[in-house]
Amino acid sequence: MTTPDTFSASAASLTQFDPQALPVSAAQAIVLEWVTPLAQSERVPLRDALARVLATDVISPIDVPAHDNSAMDGYAFDGAALAQQAGALTLSVVGKAFAGHPFMGAVSAGGCVRIMTGAPMPAGCDTVVPQERVTVQPAETAGDDTITFPADALAPGANRRRQGEDLARGGVALRAGRVLRASDIGLMASLGLVDVKVKRRLRVAYFSTGDELRSPGQPLDAGCIYDSNRYTLGAMLRRLDVEPIDLGRVRDDPEALAATLIQAAESADVVLTSGGVSVGEADFTRTQLQALGDVSFWGLAMRPGRPLAFGRIWSGGRPGAGRAALLFGLPGNPVATMVSFYQIVRPALIAMSGATPQPVPLIPARCDAPIRKRAGRTEFQRGVAERDARGQWRVTPTGSQSSGALSTMSEANCFIVLAHEAADLDAGDTVDVMLFDGLV
Structure with a gap:
């Protein structure tokens, strides 16, 4: 990846750039330009691999299935007999085959084997007739049972799973960059694998700023509020399976903030703060970011979430000294914090984790209420979406759209995305x- 010398050079490369009111799409482009995927990896047992990012392709060491087998319960026979017989076909049942207990003999013309789903196909058989399509005639003496079924009921080769048709030995079972799901864990287990190479977890430090903040459980002094953002950020980070580092609350003091930022840069790949990025007299995050590193932008044409600083800080206390960490200075209002995280931070964390980005789908829906919207900014309103009796999506905004109304975020099940x-x-x-399911 080729990167410009400074964040400002990166931002200035975009047309009509305004660092105080950057379009959301431009901000996303700048952030992803500065993302470097993790290089370090580790091996973990399959049981611990859920939601981890696959570091290398998984190559199948075996054919799946390992042998031709039956796709259903029925009777296996040579399909060539179908073309040799008009009307009903009668076959002698010469044995049985079960999964794990194959029929070891050979089946000659005119014979068949009672077979269960997953059992290997006997030698001389390539077709399975489902058991519900046959009529069984039990042997009257010590001979074989017979079955009869219409010869035109199926084609030769029907209901047979071929060796390697799911995965061939040496083929790619899973691609690097995949966030492993339950089905992937099962797939690797079916290949006989006991562990897998994954990217190390991204380390993300986060803290809240503000003298007015109190932790839940503490007395709420006059003019103070409980710190919800740190709990929200922690929860959102856990959904991404990163390694969260909670640095607590930081008072409105430049020296305390600088010390915490340096500590965060020493221990984390990414640093998230909430509060302190607007233009108030006690808003120090942006100032310290400029002193400790580089600033790319500090405002978006977005509602909620306009004050958002993005840059890079250095553990040595000045640009270029020590190790660097990306920093997102999120707004202090709780809904603005969440919107900023989901639209700007989350895609960056996924890319840094080494995962292949998967855009969150947007679903068209009929809006059941009028919406006031000013052109020139992207808005993410909270809504409740559902499908009507005709199967069409409809959405209704949830109450107050104030950036401080966290209750309406809890009531919602989607963002209503209003274009710039x-x-x-x-x-x-x-x-x-944008449905919350799979996002939040």
Whole structure:
């Protein structure tokens, strides 16, 4: 990856750049330009690999299936007999085959084997007739049972799973960069693997700023509020399976903030702060960011979440000294913190973790209420989306859209995404929704 010498050079490369009101798409592009995926990896047991990022391709050491086998319960026979017989076909049952207990003999013309799902196909057999399609005639003496079924009921080769048709030996079972799911764990187990190479977890330090903050359980003094952002950030980070580092609350003091930022840069790959990035007299995060590193932008054309600083800090206390960590200075209002995290921070953390980015789908929906919207900024309103009786998506905004109204975030199940250039919308207009399921 080729990177410019400074964050400001990167930002200035975008047309019509305004570091105090950057379009969301431009901010996302700048952030991803400065993301370097983790290089370090480790081996972990399969049981511990869920949600980890695959570091290398998984190559299948065996064929899956390992042998031709039956796709259902029925009777295995040579499919050539179908073309040799008009009307009903009668076959003698010469044995049985079960998964783990194959039929070891050979099946000659006119014979068949009672076979269960997953059992290896006997020698001389390539077709399975489902058991519900046959009529069984039990042997009257010590001879074999027979089955009869219409010869045109199936084609030669039907209901047979071929060796290696799912995965061939030496083929790629899973690609590097995949966030491992439960099905992936099962797939690797089916290949006989006991462990897997994954990227190390991304280390993300986070803290809240503000003299007014109190932790839950402490007395709430006059003019103070409980610190919800640190708990929200911790929860959002755990959903991403990163290694969170909670640095607590930092008072509105430049020296205390600088010390915490340096500590964070020493221990983490990414640093998240909440509060202190607007233009108030006690908002020091942006100032310290400029002193300790580089600043790319500090404001977005986004609602909620306009004050957002992005840059890089150095553990040595000055640009270029020690190790560098990316920093996101998130706004202090709780909903603005969440929107900023999901739209700007989350994609960056996923990319840094070494995962292949997967955009969150947008679903068109009919909006059941008018929405006031000013062109020139992207808005993420909270909404409740559902499908109506005709299967069409509809969405309704949830109450107050204030950036401090966290209760309406809890009531919502989606973001209503209003594009940068969009203006007021009428009830009945179509909007894009981003469902929380899979995101939050």
